[in-house]
Amino acid sequence: MAVSAAPFSMARVVVVGVGGLGTPAVRALAHAGVGSLVLVDDDTVDRTNLHRQILFRDADVGRHKLDAAADAVERQAGGVRPTVELVRERLHPGNALRVFAGASVVLECSDNYATKFLAADAARLSEVPIVHGAAIRWVGTALAVGPQGGPCYRCLFEDLPEGAQATCDLAGVVGPVCGIIGALQASFALELLGGGAPFGKLASLDGLHDELRFHTVKPRTSCALCGVRTIVDIDPARYLA
Amino acid sequence: MAIRVRIPTPLRSLTAGAEEVAIDSATTVGAVIEQLEAKHPGVKDRLLDDKGVRKFINVYLGDEDIRFLEGLESAVKDGDEISIVPAIAGGAR
Numbered sequence: 280m281a282v283s284a285a286p287f288s289m290a291r292v293v294v295v296g297v298g299g300l301g302t303p304a305v306r307a308l309a310h311a312g313v314g315s316l317v318l319v320d321d322d323t324v325d326r327t328n329l330h331r332q333i334l335f336r337d338a339d340v341g342r343h344k345l346d347a348a349a350d351a352v353e354r355q356a357g358g359v360r361p362t363v364e365l366v367r368e369r370l371h372p373g374n375a376l377r378v379f380a381g382a383s384v385v386l387e388c389s390d391n392y393a394t395k396f397l398a399a400d401a402a403r404l405s406e407v408p409i410v411h412g413a414a415i416r417w418v419g420t421a422l423a424v425g426p427q428g429g430p431c432y433r434c435l436f437e438d439l440p441e442g443a444q445a446t447c448d449l450a451g452v453v454g455p456v457c458g459i460i461g462a463l464q465a466s467f468a469l470e471l472l473g474g475g476a477p478f479g480k481l482a483s484l485d486g487l488h489d490e491l492r493f494h495t496v497k498p499r500t501s502c503a504l505c506g507v508r509t510i511v512d513i514d515p516a517r518y519l520a
Numbered sequence: 521m522a523i524r525v526r527i528p529t530p531l532r533s534l535t536a537g538a539e540e541v542a543i544d545s546a547t548t549v550g551a552v553i554e555q556l557e558a559k560h561p562g563v564k565d566r567l568l569d570d571k572g573v574r575k576f577i578n579v580y581l582g583d584e585d586i587r588f589l590e591g592l593e594s595a596v597k598d599g600d601e602i603s604i605v606p607a608i609a610g611g612a613r
Contacts, residue, residue: 299610392576392609415610416529436607437575452610483605488539494605495583 288359290383290472291315295370295398297344298322299452300388300412302334303461304468305348308386309356311469316352319366319378320344331454343367370394372515375401384468385409388461392439393518399424399432401513403504408471412464414452417487419460422496423467423477428505429498430479437503439518456486521598523552528604535560549581550592552602567604568592576607 290313294301297320308316324332324339324347334351335344345365352363366378370389379385379401387398387409395411402409406426413420424431463484467477481494503509510517522542527535535541541559546552557564566574572591573579579586580603586594596602 390610392607395607395609413608413610415608418529418608420605420608435578440574440576440607481605492603493583494578494580494603495585497585497588499587 286473287312287469288314291317291381292468292472293317293319293379293382293385294388295319295378295385295394296388296390297332297334297348298328298388298390299331299414299454299457300461300464301386302332302348303458304386304388304412304465305352306334306355307462307465308468309352309361311465312359313361313469313472315364316361317364317366317378317382318345318348319368319370320348321367321369331452331457333458370398370401372397372513372518375513376405379405379407382407384471386464386468387411388464395432396439397513397518400504400510400517402426403428403431404511404513410464410467410471412460414457414460416451417453417456417485419456419484419486421460421463421467421482422480423471425476425478428502430496431498431502431505433504433510434499434502434506435481435496437499453486456484459484459486459491523596523598524601525552525556526601526603528606530606530608531563531566531604534562534566545598546596548590548592549579549586549594549596549602552596553592578605579603580605 292308292313294305297318322344324335324342324344326340334348339347349363375397385402385407408426409424411422411432470477479496481496483492500506522544525541527539543552543555546555553564567577581594
């Protein structure tokens with residue numbers, strides 16, 4: 280039995296990054312009857328994306344991801360199609376609060392730490408719930424955060440890592456891991472839109488061993504974002520790795 | 521019975537690919553990490569800095585973040601499982 284789309288028809292969902300995580304999430308959200316999708320990305324489709332970025336086809340190689348994604352939503356969504364707004368740039372300190380304004384929920388599907396922390400901060404400052412996702416090689420994580428944080432992404436990971444870190448661009452990622460994490464992000468988002476509160480647990484997938492674990496995440500009183508709240512604006516210097 | 525430490529993918533280059541390392545006897549999480557370092561040099565530096573557990577690393581004893589226990593002094597016993605959960609990036613490109 281399908282869940283009624285009615286609770287989602289008024290929802291405005293922002294998806295930051297329309298790639299390995301964003302494409303399965305967008306597909307799930309569109310099919311679920313979400314009323315409005317705001318897609319944020321500045322990249323074009325590369326042939327190496329196709330194994331995991333399930334909205335795209337061979338013919339999309341070289342196209343802007345957002346054009347290809349919007350076409351796919353139009354083609355696949357069935358009877359009730361969401362309105363789709365395209366933001367053809369990366370999320371950055373100058374646009375984050377504007378992009379998140381009026382959102383029902385944000386899905387953070389980006390590929391770098393700076394954007395993850397920026398999205399976390401902008402969501403908290405905008406008082407918008409956010410669902411973070413990440414995937415690399417055989418592992419992935421997802422975390423839903425409420426509009427007031429407590430716990431938030433910075434409760435878990437306090438600040439950007441120093442120095443070079445592995446990303447899926449460099450280290451690779453297994454396609455189904457992206458599919459599972461992106462779908463899980465969409466599931467958390469729909470749960471939120473339906474009035475649920477799937478907060479305080481970090482979903483951690485080990486695709487190589489078929490394990491999905493949930494680690495408890497607690498609010499940290501010293502958290503700069505939702506604890507002592509020393510982060511009160513979007514300072515570009517804060518997102519330099 | 522030993523204490524099992526689950527090694528996340530980004531650190532497996534330091535453990536010769538091992539996904540899990542058994543520590544035979546230790547009484548605290550900090551002692552486990554010291555023994556892990558003895559077996560696999562370089563791991564400790566990836567987990568700790570001079571203030572303790574690095575900011576973008578979480579160490580779980582069972583299901584509990586050690587920051588909410590006694591940190592590196594958290595007591596462990598045979599049969600416990602320690603999970604290292606680093607921040608990971610990736611997903612869009």
